Amino acid sequence: MADATQSSPSSPAAPSSFDEVFCGLLPRLYRRAVMLAGNRHSAEDVVHEAYLRLAARPQRFLAHPEPYAYAFTAILNIARDAYRKDRRQVLVDEVEGMEGAGRPGAGSGAAARPAAGGGSWDGGVERRHAEIEAVRLLSRLSHRQAGIVILVDLDGYTIDQAAQIMRVHRGTAARHRARALTRLRAYLVETQQGRAGR
Numbered sequence: 001m002a003d004a005t006q007s008s009p010s011s012p013a014a015p016s017s018f019d020e021v022f023c024g025l026l027p028r029l030y031r032r033a034v035m036l037a038g039n040r041h042s043a044e045d046v047v048h049e050a051y052l053r054l055a056a057r058p059q060r061f062l063a064h065p066e067p068y069a070y071a072f073t074a075i076l077n078i079a080r081d082a083y084r085k086d087r088r089q090v091l092v093d094e095v096e097g098m099e100g101a102g103r104p105g106a107g108s109g110a111a112a113r114p115a116a117g118g119g120s121w122d123g124g125v126e127r128r129h130a131e132i133e134a135v136r137l138l139s140r141l142s143h144r145q146a147g148i149v150i151l152v153d154l155d156g157y158t159i160d161q162a163a164q165i166m167r168v169h170r171g172t173a174a175r176h177r178a179r180a181l182t183r184l185r186a187y188l189v190e191t192q193q194g195r196a197g198r
Helices: 002-037 040-056 058-063 067-087 092-100 108-117 125-138 143-154 159-166 170-196
Strands: none
Touching: 002 040, 002 058, 002 067, 002 125, 002 143, 040 058, 040 067, 058 067, 067 143, 067 159, 125 143, 125 170, 143 159, 143 170, 159 170
8 A cells, every 4th residue: 555655646746847847937938928929818828728738748848958949839839820820810890990009109118218217126117118019029020030039039049049949940040030130120210210200
């Protein structure tokens, strides 16, 4: 009977180590999922779906030399699939409301000015504003371009590492990143010119 009690704790140990590793990555995965999905609710769905997919084969996740990279790839794929699925569904009543909402960014400049002027802590408002701005900018890119930009420019991976994580050739990753940065720069220039024209 002692053997039965000793063997039962060992069986939950494998899932708990998966859970421990995954939960250790959760804050970082949620931040990246928000950047890919565009909002917090969709990001929660994406991370939950990634958890379910990875939990189906925990040994692959745990055996990977970089569990974050493995989980990020799953999140990127799920976010891309969700985007493709949502893109096919258009609600006609909301199209008119979406055209004018959020595009000019009327409140975005005003929120950043007070925090930028002082060196004191603002309660996280400036960081949150930066995150919202990053999500807005990344939403203008394809998922692959956004993934490369997140891995290289936000997470600090090299182009070679990002290409390996994304399972593309190094040249493809570099091209996606270059196109993404060009697109972002052009958008920022256009935005600056639009604000100067007001």
